[in-house]
Amino acid sequence: AQSVTQLGSHVSVSEGALVLLRCNYSSSVPPYLFWYVQYPNQGLQLLLKYTTGATLVKGINGFEAEFKKSETSFHLTKPSAHMSDAAEYFCAVSGVGANNLFFGTGTRLTVIP
Amino acid sequence: NAGVTQTPKFQVLKTGQSMTLQCAQDMNHEYMSWYRQDPGMGLRLIHYSVGAGITDQGEVPNGYNVSRSTTEDFPLRLLSAAPSQTSVYFCASSYGGARSDTQYFGPGTRLTVL
Numbered sequence: 001a002q003s004v005t006q007l008g009s010h011v012s013v014s015e016g017a018l019v020l021l022r023c024n025y026s027s028s029v030p031p032y033l034f035w036y037v038q039y040p041n042q043g044l045q046l047l048l049k050y051t052t053g054a055t056l057v058k059g060i061n062g063f064e065a066e067f068k069k070s071e072t073s074f075h076l077t078k079p080s081a082h083m084s085d086a087a088e089y090f091c092a093v094s095g096v097g098a099n100n101l102f103f104g105t106g107t108r109l110t111v112i113p
Numbered sequence: 114n115a116g117v118t119q120t121p122k123f124q125v126l127k128t129g130q131s132m133t134l135q136c137a138q139d140m141n142h143e144y145m146s147w148y149r150q151d152p153g154m155g156l157r158l159i160h161y162s163v164g165a166g167i168t169d170q171g172e173v174p175n176g177y178n179v180s181r182s183t184t185e186d187f188p189l190r191l192l193s194a195a196p197s198q199t200s201v202y203f204c205a206s207s208y209g210g211a212r213s214d215t216q217y218f219g220p221g222t223r224l225t226v227l
Contacts (some may be wrong), residue, residue, distance in 0.1 A: 004155075009153070031180075032212050032213070041220070041221075042190035042220060042221075043117070043203055043218030043219050043220050043221055044156070044203070044216075044217070046215045046216065049215075051213070061213070067199045068181045087215075089158065090155060092156075094211070095212070096214035100158065100211065101156075101158065101212070101216075103156040103173075104155050104156070105153055105154060105155045106155055106212070
């Protein structure tokens with residue numbers, strides 16, 4: 001079985017500050033891990049994904065995430081927050097089937113000017 | 114190239130009514146999915162399709178029906194709407210499965226059942 005826990009439903013940071021959004025997963029098989037972003041009134045957009053290989057994954061808009069197997073974590077970071085980063089972020093883990101993704105409950109990021 | 118389109122954007126139904134949410138993609142993707150998004154629960158998979166004529170259930174399929182007669186279209190049918198089906202519905206498509214390939218999401222349909 002697969003599941004995802006996102007710690008913190010709301011995170012606020014100042015513009016220019018570090019962004020850290022936390023994601024822990026549970027998976028009975030080697031996981032594929034994803035971060036998606038949802039801007040207001042829009043669908044989800046893939047930020048980055050980990051499949052195999054390098055554990056530090058770089059995505060769009062300056063975001064990156066590191067897969068840590070020992071900690072079962074896949075936290076999302078960005079060194080310097082921008083106002084345009086304000087959105088909801090979802091972590092997801094793949095299931096056994098080719099089309100099964102299990103999403104976390106989301107973290108809403110607010111960027112304070 | 115319109116990507117994934119969904120209609121309608123908003124819909125209000127009365128309990129017991131039926132309706133179809135439309136989803137179409139023009140990227141020649143084999144895989145298509147329907148999710149519902151509820152506050153505090155993230156996205157949950159309703160049904161998915163791995164190609165024309167092939168569909169399967171996801172995590173929360175009860176009360177919904179799907180079919181896939183063409184590669185482009187994947188409609189979601191609510192047979193007898195209930196207030197518990199009030200949600201935002203997203204359609205997604207990908208060339209391969211969601212595990213291995215990027216999913217593209219439509220803009221969503223906001224459904225209210227009274």
